[in-house]
Amino acid sequence: MTTSEPRPVAIVGMAAIMPQAPTASAFWHNITGGRYSITQVPPERWDPTIYYDPDHAARDKTYSTIGGWVREFAWDPIAWRLPVPPTVAAQMDEGQRWAVSAARAALIDAGWPKWSVDSDNVAVILGNAIGGEKHYQSSMRVRLPEMLARLQQSPTLLGLSPAVQQQIIDETRALYLDNVFEITEDTMPGELANVIAGRICNLLNLRGPNFTTDAACASGLAALNAAIDGLVDHQYDAVVTGGVDRNMAIDAFVKFCKIGALSATGTRPFDAGADGFVMGEGAALFVLKRLADAERDGDKIYAVILGVGGSSDGKGKGITAPNPVGQQLAVRRAWARAGVDPATVMSIEAHGTSTRVGDAAELTSLSAVFGETDLARGSVALGSVKSNIGHLKAAAGTAGLFKMAMSLHQKVLTPSLNFVNPNDNVDWDAIPFAVNTTLRAWPESPHGVRRGAVSAFGFGGTNFHVVLEEHLPGRHREPARVFAASERPATSTPTAAATATTPVVRKAPLR
The missing domain is CATH 3.40.47.10 (Thiolase/Chalcone synthase)
Known part of the structure; x- marks a missing residue:
């Protein structure tokens, strides 16, 4: 390598x-x-x-x-x-x-x-x-109705009076939501x-x-x-x-x-x-x-x-x-x-x-x-x-x-x-x-x-x-950088003698 x-x-x-x-x-x-x-x-x-x-x-x-x-x-x-x-x-x-x-x-x-x-x-x-962990909690809150729907299908719960059934559902919902933060416009960005x-x-x-x-x-x-x-x-x-x-x-x-x-x-x-x-x-x-x-x-x-x-x-x-x-x-x-x-x-x-x-x-x-x-x-x-x-x-x-x-x-x-x-x-x-x-x-x-x-x-x-x-000051020196000129001669490279007397013809810059 x-x-x-x-x-x-x-x-x-x-x-x-x-x-x-x-x-x-x-x-x-x-x-x-x-x-x-x-x-x-x-x-x-x-x-x-x-x-x-x-x-x-x-x-x-x-x-x-x-x-x-x-x-x-x-x-x-x-x-x-x-x-x-x-x-x-x-x-x-x-x-x-x-x-x-x-x-x-x-x-x-x-x-x-x-x-x-x-x-x-x-x-x-x-x-x-x-x-983090908040997205688990917010997702559980969102899905709470699904869990309560399963609870309402429980044969044991269905054997109780409608009033007691509703009371159990309401208490379960309240006990859960009391321990989970409410979802707001800041919830998703926060998690x-x-x-x-x-x-x-x-x-x-x-x-x-x-x-x-x-x-x-x-x-x-x-x-x-x-x-x-x-x-x-x-x-x-x-x-x-x-x-x-x-x-x-x-x-x-x-x-x-x-x-x-x-x-x-x-x-x-x-x-x-x-x-x-x-x-x-x-x-x-x-x-x-x-x-x-x-x-x-x-x-x-x-x-x-x-x-x-x-x-x-x-x-x-x-x-x-x-x-x-x-x-x-x-x-x-x-x-x-x-x-x-x-x-x-x-x-x-x-x-x-x-x-x-x-x-x-x-x-x-x-x-x-x-x-x-x-x-x-x-x-x-x-x-x-x-x-x-x-x-x-x-x-x-x-x-x-x-x-x-x-x-x-x-x-x-x-x-x-x-x-x-x-x-x-x-x-x-x-x-x-x-x-x-x-x-x-x-x-x-x-x-x-x-x-x-x-x-x-x-x-x-x-x-x-x-x-x-470890840092040792001056150990790494940046190599010298050579930049290309923005303009160049239109003809082939002239000799040193020619460049001393002949003006260089340059192309207009590209747009």
Whole structure:
């Protein structure tokens, strides 16, 4: 695969809303401190006494009640002078509020609003899958009459007097509606995934392109890929990008349990005891600029993104089964687009979902690529932020990107948790990776610059891989650009002597 000239992009602002971490600084503190943020389901989310059954075969039940839950975040539109009436805010899915809060924080971190970038040239491209949880509730309200119609057909109910029948129907309707928000003109905009990016642009008055990408668990990195393409193509001068996922409804738990994908015990990537992933939720957002622009403007630069590679699994064992061939393609393409040698990698933030088969398949893919280099065994630090917060689905890749960018910025390697007994499906003595379990300084690179990479693989066989490096001022210089003249001689190119004495005849410009 041929390499290309890198198109370096700078991360100049970051924000996060995560389990047990309402801010970016709190999240980084939890990562470096090795905090495990998996807990039981909060009582206000859903009731385990109704939905839980330890029997994996139980119909319409979940066998898992644990997850990484966001319990607090900054939300003060009045203080922020944002035009969000309380009636509108009440109809906004919490994920939309996370996105607005985190986008504002990331932009402020990047120097907004007193920066040199014109608001007309700021884009917002976010990753999200499914949307939040409000659309489940609003749909249930709309369909309530259908359920009541079934109730009215109950032989037991029909055996009662008409007055009692009506009383039961009325009480059932009232008890249900008292616990479900009313549908208004703000309901649909408040729950649609494709409005998340638009809401940010609307409230912060940004006029670059805005849209939301859905690539399942790779949605955030798919958004990053699109954001970078537009940025280096000069479609805009700055972009807010990342992933948002606020979908931990009982619906998701039951459906993932029917696949057998969830763990009821905990998240432990790469460990022999891995028995499924633990769901999490949160948002990780970034502000990107072209590196040359960021250096020109004197921006704080957390890390430099060199390239993103994507792929599909193609034909495999099944639509939900990982295919190492597709994963390898994404990794190879990312390093080719970055224009640097894969042998220079020092750390990889893996997808690392905490499934024994999935983790082993990912390491097989990574080893197929990086095993072709002269990297020493165990020399590349391996980790997964899912060991801290669970699997954030649409925001999974960007949670890992946050961890890698901060690690490069602070020059530290952070611990991956719950790795006690190595996955026995992996020959650890034959691969260049070793799970990093302690907080330690990131050693200097023999290649002159610290480099890392981040992977995210999505349900349905969509894969993305990102190559990053630490920021060293002046390391990347823009090549000199030669512009064609708007006019040219009508005749063949004259000699130097002729041009010194003969006037050049030029064509009139085309209209």
